[in-house]
Amino acid sequence: MRSISTRLAVWYAAAATLTLACLFVVGYQLLQTYLIDGLDLLNSAEFEQIKAHLGNDYMTQSTRIIDERVRETTEFSSVLFYIELDSPQRGTVFSSRNLQALAIPDIPGQHRYNAELPRIGELRVAEFVLPFLDITIATPLSPVRKVMEGYVEVCAWLLAAMLGASVLIGFGLSRLALRPMRLMRETANRIRSDNLSERIPVMQVQDEVSDLARLLNQMFDRLESAFKQVRNFTAEASHELKTPLSLVRLQAEKLLVGGNLSASNEEAVQMQLEELARVNQIIDEMLFLSRAEARAITLQCKANDPERFLKSFALDARVLAEHGGQEFLTLHEGVGCVSFDDKRIRQVLLNLLANALAVSPPGGMVTLRSQLGAKEWRVSVEDQGPGLPCDQHERIFDRFVRVNPRDTDGRGSGLGLAICRSIIMLHQGHIFAESGKEGHGLSVVFTIPVTLAAATAELGGLRQVGR
Ligand SMILES: Nc1ncnc2c1ncn2[C@@H]1O[C@H](COP(=O)(O)OP(=O)(O)OP(=O)(O)O)[C@@H](O)[C@H]1O
Ligand SMILES: [Mg+2]
Structure with a gap:
C-alpha cells in the first residue's frame, strides 16, 4: 500500500x-x-x-x-x-x-x-x-x-456493512485530510528552475501542514534568489567577456591585414581567430541560455506550414549531409499549420542534424520524421550511429554534457541540446531522446502543441518532402 x-x-x-x-x-x-x-x-x-x-x-x-x-x-x-x-x-x-x-x-x-x-x-x-x-x-x-444464532447473523451483516461503510468513510476522510498535502506535492512538482516564482498555497488555519507549506515556501524563496544570482552572474560574466574578446579579435585581424607576419605566425594568428570565434559562440550560447531561463527571450511565433518549412530546411540539410558522404531523408505526415518561431526551430533542427551527422558512419542515413496531428506536431531526427545507453538519454540535455567527445569531431561545447531544450520549452513543447527504431542509433524527438489559432490540421498520408 x-x-x-x-x-x-x-x-x-x-x-x-x-x-x-x-x-x-x-x-x-x-x-x-x-x-x-x-x-x-x-x-x-x-x-x-x-x-x-x-x-x-x-x-x-x-x-x-x-x-x-x-x-x-x-x-x-x-x-x-x-x-x-x-x-x-x-x-x-x-x-x-x-x-x-x-x-x-x-x-x-x-x-x-x-x-x-x-x-x-x-x-x-x-x-x-x-x-x-x-x-x-x-x-x-x-x-x-x-x-443467539439470530443475533450472530445480524451482527455478521452489521459488521460487513460497517466494514464497507468505514472503508468509504476512511477514504473520504483521508482524502480530505491529505488534500493540502496533495496541493503541496502538485505545486512543488511544478516548481522547476524555469518556474521558481510559483509558491505552495498556504491555508488560513495554523496547523502542521500550513507550517510545512510556509517552510517549503521559504526554502523556494532562498532557492529562487540563489538561482537568480547564478543567472545574473552567468549573464554578466558572458557580457563582460564579450568586449575584451572583440578587442583581441580586432587586434588579431589587424595583424593579419598588416601582412608583416611570417607564414608560421600568420597560421598561429589564424588559429587564434578560430578559437576566439569558438569562445565567442560559447559565450553567445550561455547568454542565450540564461536569458531563456529568465524568460527574457521573446519568440517570433507565427502560423507556419510544417511541410513547407521542412522542405526549405531539407535543402540545406541535404547539402550538409552530402558534404560528409551521408544521406538525409525527410518524411512528413499531416496537413495544417502550427504556430512556431521558424528561425528558432531551424536552429533546433540544425543542432539535431549536426549531432546526428557527427555520429553517423559514412554512407549512413539521417531520417527526419514529422507528424502533424490534431494536438501536436511531432518531429524526430534519427541517425544510424552507435546510439546511447538509456541512462544518458535524459542527461545529454544538460549543459556542457558530452558523452563521447571522441565520437564527434571533438569540438562541440555540449550546449547544443541544452539550447534545443530551452527553445522547445519556450514553445511549451517537450524534447527527449530514445533509442532508434531498429534498436541502433539515437532518435531525438520534440513535440510542439498545436494551438487552436493555428490548428487546421487533418491527417494525410506519409510522403517524402522535397526532391
Ligand atoms: N545523435 C546522437 N548520437 C549519439 N550521441 C549524441 C547524439 N546527439 C548528441 N549526443 C551526445 O550528446 C552530447 C551533447 O550534445 P550537444 O548537442 O548538447 O553538444 P555537442 O554536440 O557536443 O556540442 P554543441 O554545443 O556544439 O552542439 C554530445 O556530445 C554527444 O555525446
Ligand atoms: Mg550538438
Whole structure:
C-alpha cells in the first residue's frame, strides 16, 4: 500500500470494525446471560406453583396423591417444563410425561446448570429443595440458542456493512485530510528552475501542514534568489567577456591585414581567430541560455506550414549531409499549420542534424520524421550511429554534457541540446531522446502543441518532402 490515504482508510476501517466486533462479543455474552436468567426465573415461578399445590401436608401423603397434585398443576405446561420430584426415602415420586421416563441429569453441588437429554435436547435445569423432597425443573434452551444464532447473523451483516461503510468513510476522510498535502506535492512538482516564482498555497488555519507549506515556501524563496544570482552572474560574466574578446579579435585581424607576419605566425594568428570565434559562440550560447531561463527571450511565433518549412530546411540539410558522404531523408505526415518561431526551430533542427551527422558512419542515413496531428506536431531526427545507453538519454540535455567527445569531431561545447531544450520549452513543447527504431542509433524527438489559432490540421498520408 504505497498511498497514505489507502493506508489510513484501511486502518480506520480495521479499527472501527474491530471495535464494533468487540462490542458485539460483549453484547452476545450479556444477552445470553440475560436470557438464561429469564429461564431461571421461569423455573422458579413454576417451583412456587408446584409448592403451593403440594400443600403443607405432602410429607404425610402417599406417592399417588403427590403425583396427582403435581400433575394437576404441571400438565398444561408440559411443553415448557420438565419436572422431576425425588424423595431420599421413596425415590422418584413424580416425573413429567414429556421426560419420556428419562431422568434429568444431576450435577452435584450445582443448582442452576445446563444439561443435555437424548431426544429432548439441551435444558436449563434448576434444583429446589423442600423438606424430604428434591424438585428438579428444566426448561428447553433451544429458544435461547435460536435468539443467539439470530443475533450472530445480524451482527455478521452489521459488521460487513460497517466494514464497507468505514472503508468509504476512511477514504473520504483521508482524502480530505491529505488534500493540502496533495496541493503541496502538485505545486512543488511544478516548481522547476524555469518556474521558481510559483509558491505552495498556504491555508488560513495554523496547523502542521500550513507550517510545512510556509517552510517549503521559504526554502523556494532562498532557492529562487540563489538561482537568480547564478543567472545574473552567468549573464554578466558572458557580457563582460564579450568586449575584451572583440578587442583581441580586432587586434588579431589587424595583424593579419598588416601582412608583416611570417607564414608560421600568420597560421598561429589564424588559429587564434578560430578559437576566439569558438569562445565567442560559447559565450553567445550561455547568454542565450540564461536569458531563456529568465524568460527574457521573446519568440517570433507565427502560423507556419510544417511541410513547407521542412522542405526549405531539407535543402540545406541535404547539402550538409552530402558534404560528409551521408544521406538525409525527410518524411512528413499531416496537413495544417502550427504556430512556431521558424528561425528558432531551424536552429533546433540544425543542432539535431549536426549531432546526428557527427555520429553517423559514412554512407549512413539521417531520417527526419514529422507528424502533424490534431494536438501536436511531432518531429524526430534519427541517425544510424552507435546510439546511447538509456541512462544518458535524459542527461545529454544538460549543459556542457558530452558523452563521447571522441565520437564527434571533438569540438562541440555540449550546449547544443541544452539550447534545443530551452527553445522547445519556450514553445511549451517537450524534447527527449530514445533509442532508434531498429534498436541502433539515437532518435531525438520534440513535440510542439498545436494551438487552436493555428490548428487546421487533418491527417494525410506519409510522403517524402522535397526532391
Ligand atoms: N545523435 C546522437 N548520437 C549519439 N550521441 C549524441 C547524439 N546527439 C548528441 N549526443 C551526445 O550528446 C552530447 C551533447 O550534445 P550537444 O548537442 O548538447 O553538444 P555537442 O554536440 O557536443 O556540442 P554543441 O554545443 O556544439 O552542439 C554530445 O556530445 C554527444 O555525446
Ligand atoms: Mg550538438
